[in-house]
Amino acid sequence: MKTLFTALFTLACSSLWAQQDTAAHNPSQRHHIYERYSVIPTVSIGFIDGYRNNYTLPSGFLKNNTSGFAPILVKLEYAVWRDVSLAATFSYDAFFYNFSQQYEGNNGPFVRYRTDNFRSLSGGISAFYHLRKFIPIHHLDPFVGVGISLNNNRYSAYPQGDSTAIKLSHTLTPYFKVGARYYISDRFSLFGDLGYDKPCIFSLGFSCRFFSGKNPLK
Numbered sequence: 001m002k003t004l005f006t007a008l009f010t011l012a013c014s015s016l017w018a019q020q021d022t023a024a025h026n027p028s029q030r031h032h033i034y035e036r037y038s039v040i041p042t043v044s045i046g047f048i049d050g051y052r053n054n055y056t057l058p059s060g061f062l063k064n065n066t067s068g069f070a071p072i073l074v075k076l077e078y079a080v081w082r083d084v085s086l087a088a089t090f091s092y093d094a095f096f097y098n099f100s101q102q103y104e105g106n107n108g109p110f111v112r113y114r115t116d117n118f119r120s121l122s123g124g125i126s127a128f129y130h131l132r133k134f135i136p137i138h139h140l141d142p143f144v145g146v147g148i149s150l151n152n153n154r155y156s157a158y159p160q161g162d163s164t165a166i167k168l169s170h171t172l173t174p175y176f177k178v179g180a181r182y183y184i185s186d187r188f189s190l191f192g193d194l195g196y197d198k199p200c201i202f203s204l205g206f207s208c209r210f211f212s213g214k215n216p217l218k
Contacts, residue, residue, distance in 0.1 A: 004099045020043065033141045033183060034130045035211065040181075042191050044205025046071035047127045050198050051120060051153075052095055061099050061159050064113070068095025071199035077128065085128045089175065093120040099159065114164055117156035124149030126175050128153065139183045147175035151198055173198045181207055 005080025057063060075089035097116040102109055135142045151171045158167035181192025186203055187209050194202040 007081075010116075028083050029088070033139065034079065034083070035173050035209070036082055037211065039210045040075075040077040040079070040085070040207050042075040042205060042207040044073045044075075044191055044193075044203035046073055046091070046093075046197075046200025046203040048201035049093065049095070050200065051093055051118065052097070055118075056091075056095055057099055058161070059157055060162060061101050064100060066095055066097050068118075071203075072211040073197075073199065073203050073205070075194065078143075083129065083130045083133070085143075087126050087128060087145070089122075089124045089147065091122040091149075093122075093199045094118065101162070114157050114159075116158060116164070118154070120151055120153045123152045124175055126177075134215055141154045141181040141183065141198065143179060143181075144162075145175070145177045145179075145193075149173050149175050149198065171198075 002194040006075070047070065052066055055066075071091055074090045075087050077085050079085045094120055097118055099116070100111050100113045100204075102111050124147050126145045128143045128145040131142040131144065132140075149172070151173060152167075153167075153169045153171070155167040155169075157164040160167075175197050177193040177195035177197060179191070179195075181189035181191050183189040187205045189209070190205045191205045192203070
């Protein structure tokens with residue numbers, strides 16, 4: 001996952017420098033912060049995983065190491081009004097939670113090691129208010145967003161009682177984030193946000209902006 005993210009980021013940077021060279025020969029080109037009717041896909045990596053950090057074990061189980069990848073988050077945003085955009089949000093989280101359980105056998109106690117293969121696929125909708133009027137910093141697009149997410153979770157060996165079982169769960173969680181984009185060209189921007197979202201507390205990534213062809217309201 002991290003290798004794929006690095007490759008995508010390198011490709012975006014290469015396109016960015018090519019676009020900057022073109023802009024250098026076109027002094028009339030300007031960096032606009034937020035444009036109505038624009039479509040903005042965003043890819044980011046999450047940090048401080050809520051599923052991983054809040055995983056609990058019942059009595060009789062002991063925690064071992066946890067391995068896996070950081071959550072991957074994707075957001076497809078459309079600038080509907082002058083300062084408001086709507087977005088479909090998606091995330092994928094996966095890790096291996098390793099633990100052990102002690103048993104009493106005929107020949108004495110023994111330990112059985114287990115691994116819970118956790119997978120979570122989430123999708124939701126959110127609305128963002130862009131704060132450019134209140135924080136007028138060149139190239140910066142600060143925002144605050146609220147929404148809701150539907151999480152589809154699967155545990156391959158969830159500890160229950162003195163054993164484990166496959167567990168499926170579907171939960172609704174609120175979404176609240178503050179963040180910003182910093183535009184390094186008219187099309188590309190660096191992205192970061194912070195707040196409550198089940199897969200992570202904050203994320204870092206990049207965005208690419210496309211225009212619908214309508215005249216934006218500035």
